[in-house]
Amino acid sequence: MYILGIESSCDETSIAILEFEKENNNFKVLANTVSSQIDIHKAFGGVVPEIASRQHVKNIGWVLDEALSTANVKLEDISAVAVTVGPGLVGALLVGVSFAKAIAYALDIPLVPVHHIAGHIAANYLTHPNLKPPFLALVVSGGHSHIIEVSDYTKFKILAKTRDDAVGEAFDKVARVLGLGYPGGPEVSKMAKDGQDIYKLPKTKFEENYDFSFSGVKTAVLNIANKEKDNLRKADMCRSFENNVAEVLVDHTIAIAKEKGIKQIALAGGVSANTRLREELQTKGKENNIDIYLPEMKYCTDNAAMITAAGIFKFREGNYTKDLSLNAKASMNIENE
Ligand code: KG4
Ligand code: ZN
Numbered sequence: 575m576y577i578l579g580i581e582s583s584c585d586e587t588s589i590a591i592l593e594f595e596k597e598n599n600n601f602k603v604l605a606n607t608v609s610s611q612i613d614i615h616k617a618f619g620g621v622v623p624e625i626a627s628r629q630h631v632k633n634i635g636w637v638l639d640e641a642l643s644t645a646n647v648k649l650e651d652i653s654a655v656a657v658t659v660g661p662g663l664v665g666a667l668l669v670g671v672s673f674a675k676a677i678a679y680a681l682d683i684p685l686v687p688v689h690h691i692a693g694h695i696a697a698n699y700l701t702h703p704n705l706k707p708p709f710l711a712l713v714v715s716g717g718h719s720h721i722i723e724v725s726d727y728t729k730f731k732i733l734a735k736t737r738d739d740a741v742g743e744a745f746d747k748v749a750r751v752l753g754l755g756y757p758g759g760p761e762v763s764k765m766a767k768d769g770q771d772i773y774k775l776p777k778t779k780f781e782e783n784y785d786f787s788f789s790g791v792k793t794a795v796l797n798i799a800n801k802e803k804d805n806l807r808k809a810d811m812c813r814s815f816e817n818n819v820a821e822v823l824v825d826h827t828i829a830i831a832k833e834k835g836i837k838q839i840a841l842a843g844g845v846s847a848n849t850r851l852r853e854e855l856q857t858k859g860k861e862n863n864i865d866i867y868l869p870e871m872k873y874c875t876d877n878a879a880m881i882t883a884a885g886i887f888k889f890r891e892g893n894y895t896k897d898l899s900l901n902a903k904a905s906m907n908i909e910n911e
């Protein structure tokens with residue numbers, strides 16, 4: 575059977591079609607069309623929610639046509655529609671949710687509501703069909719920095735989270751302070767390649783748990799930039815910042831894995847595209863005898879293939895609806911999935 579999935583939580587309009595074989599639980603990506611709005615938001619130095627919603631409305635029709643034509647599948651052959659219902663920009667989410675409801679109503683097929691982060695985690699199953707729960711997921715994106723225990727395909731427990739900025743947000747802010755473009759993560763990472771780790775930046779640790787805090791390191795970058803002005807060594811600052819956050823993220827995750835005796839860690843979310851973080855996790859994984867799973871680059875940032883994969887896990891458990899009152903939610907706890 576064919577399952578269609580929709581992602582519109584931020585600045586990517588994406589529709590995917592996956593073929594799902596119920597008998598053996600296998601699935602295959604037939605199409606994963608992504609229309610990015612990055613070039614439009616770049617001019618504003620960040621995502622403008624109202625513009626994002628309008629762009630989703632403008633693009634979602636042709637994104638569907640292209641996905642169907644790439645997959646060589648007719649709309650009437652789709653058996654269920656998965657859609658990101660949250661968390662994210664509510665106006666942007668509503669475009670995808672309304673579109674999904676229209677398809678479900680027209681074809682009289684089930685709707686599968688998907689948590690965006692469950693989608694990011696599922697990106698790992700697309701890349702590594704051999705990966706099976708239980709494992710730990712280090713989820714790092716523009717809105718999240720979570721360490722999540724994935725005890726089953728649809729069962730999640732948050733073991734640590736950021737108390738202030740998400741790490742992707744910190745990358746974006748550091749890029750802005752240094753006068754680099756948006757989104758900041760890839761720009762900081764590019765610059766860091768020519769830099770040395772010379773700036774001493776703080777690492778925050780809490781006694782009671784492995785929560786993160788990235789506002790201290792972000793403020794330290796800002797203060798040094800203000801003090802050094804034209805003498806600031808931008809490439810060195812990017813390298814120092816990238817090392818700092820990669821080490822903190824990986825240290826906390828490995829510590830939890832060791833305490834809980836978990837032998838597999840998967841990386842997820844937009845910041846998982848960061849090469850330094852990928853290397854740090856692989857190195858520390860090897861040292862501690864823990865298997866590390868990294869999503870392919872095309873599944874790191876927002877895309878509908880990962881949302882559809884997460885939707886398939888809920889669909890096969892019978893966890894779906896035909897209720898057209900389904901709504902988008904700006905915030906949503908993954909533990910209540
Ligand atoms: O998952 P995502 O596409 O959207 C959200 O769900 O938030 O993540 C976007 C975030 C942005 O903050 C962006 O700067 C960051 O991921 N990002 C990176 C890299 N590529 C994207 N951060 C560090 N290094 C990268 N290569
Ligand atoms: Zn995302």
